[in-house]
Amino acid sequence: MAKSRAQRKAEAARKRRLAERGIAAERDEESKAQHDTQVPESAYEVEAELAIEHGAEETPEEALEAPAPAKRDRREERRQRKEAERRAKEQAERRTAKEPARQRERGAIMSFFASVIAELRKVQWPDRDTLVQASAVTLLFVAIAAAYLGVLDAIFSRLIDLLI
Secondary structure (H helix, E strand, C coil), X not given: CCCCHHXXXXXXXXXXXXXXXXXXXXXXXXXXXXXXXXXXXXXXXXXXXXXXXCCCCCCHHHHHHCCHHHHHHHHHHHHHHHHHHHHHHHHHHHHCCCXXXXXXXXXXXXXXXXXXXXXXXXXXXXXXXXXXXXXXXXXXXXXXXXXXXXXXXXXHHHHHHHHC
16 A cells, blocks of 8 residues: 555654664554554544534434434424524515615716726735746747847848849
């Protein structure tokens, strides 16, 4: 099995510590380093720890042993409670008087500038180093393109002069 970067790093650290102590690194130490970075935890263990932390009334074992109808009843109660909460929320929203949407009175030009400002606020501006580097690359490219086009212009102007 291939070792991950974390496993190799743990092994190297362990070897350094052992070398400092004067002990040669052994094969079982390598497997221990691999184990240290790859200890699987079962879902059952995680669930049990969470139940203990949150002070659950029953352990996961007891929950598994509970009769299925009791679980269904609790699920049904929860579903009904959520449905009642949703209906109450909808009724409360209907009862509140909706304010008329306020129309902004802007002209087309002001609306354009407002949207430009909003977009510029979203821009991720480069830092100074990035700006200098990008500007240098752009100027270099423009200089190369200008030289290339200048050479072509000189060549074609001589050809035209010879033909005429």
